[in-house]
Amino acid sequence: MKTENIYLVWAHPRRDSLTAHIVDEIRRQSTSRQMKVTELDLYRRNVNPVMMQEDEPDWQDSTKRYTPDVHSLFAEMQGHDTLVVVFPVWWYSFPAILKGYLDRVWNNGLAYGDGHKLPVTKIRWVALVGGEGKSFIEMGWEKNMTDYLVNMCSYLGIEDAEVTFLFDTLSAKPEHFPLLFSQVQEMVNAL
Numbered sequence: 001m002k003t004e005n006i007y008l009v010w011a012h013p014r015r016d017s018l019t020a021h022i023v024d025e026i027r028r029q030s031t032s033r034q035m036k037v038t039e040l041d042l043y044r045r046n047v048n049p050v051m052m053q054e055d056e057p058d059w060q061d062s063t064k065r066y067t068p069d070v071h072s073l074f075a076e077m078q079g080h081d082t083l084v085v086v087f088p089v090w091w092y093s094f095p096a097i098l099k100g101y102l103d104r105v106w107n108n109g110l111a112y113g114d115g116h117k118l119p120v121t122k123i124r125w126v127a128l129v130g131g132e133g134k135s136f137i138e139m140g141w142e143k144n145m146t147d148y149l150v151n152m153c154s155y156l157g158i159e160d161a162e163v164t165f166l167f168d169t170l171s172a173k174p175e176h177f178p179l180l181f182s183q184v185q186e187m188v189n190a191l
């Protein structure tokens with residue numbers, strides 16, 4: 001089914017970063033194709049990434065109430081058919097604020113466990129990679145991160161999951177950047 005509503009989650013400390021411009025492009029392209037976009041800018045929303053005891057899953061009780069923050073962030077995602085997550089690759093992984101959001105909000109009894117799943121049908125990850133594609137692929141990072149992200153989605157009940165890598169984000173060549181923008185336009189066009 002074609003995407004109608006996107007929940008766009010992203011992580012970057014700077015609102016003028018390349019990551020933020022990529023997010024803007026995804027929103028612009030989606031809106032121009034009549035998709036609605038709700039955005040969760042993890043940094044500007046001051047999302048707390050630190051899992052404390054109150055938000056720790058109780059494996060014996062999937063109805064556990066977590067902190068209000070967790071339930072309201074999870075509820076925000078509901079009513080969207082597609083989740084798009086944009087992040088810079090830091091140490092071949094997520095920025096801590098995004099990891100903590102996943103730990104706390106995609107929690108047992110909400111996003112998985114006891115028949116629960118993430119409340120979307122599609123997930124698209126957009127990962128900005130400082131290094132060049134060739135070495136990233138040769139070293140196995142593309143496969144490693146894709147397997148990790150796609151299998152995580154499967155655990156959360158979502159089989160339609162894909163990862164778009166935007167390589168060479170620290171490139172000195174200005175002519176490289178239109179390629180990255182066209183990659184995300186194509187990602188949106190295929191939703």
Ligand SMILES: Cc1cc2nc3c(=O)[nH]c(=O)nc-3n(C[C@H](O)[C@H](O)[C@H](O)COP(=O)(O)O)c2cc1C
Pocket residue numbers: 012017018019020088089090091092093128129130131132169170
């Ligand atoms: C803490 C940190 C860790 C990083 N780790 C990696 C890495 O593991 N691999 C990589 O290719 N680039 C890495 N980078 C480079 C970022 O991926 C790059 O800065 C980002 O994609 C550029 O987008 P931005 O201008 O929006 O920050 C790292 C950058 C930072 C700040």
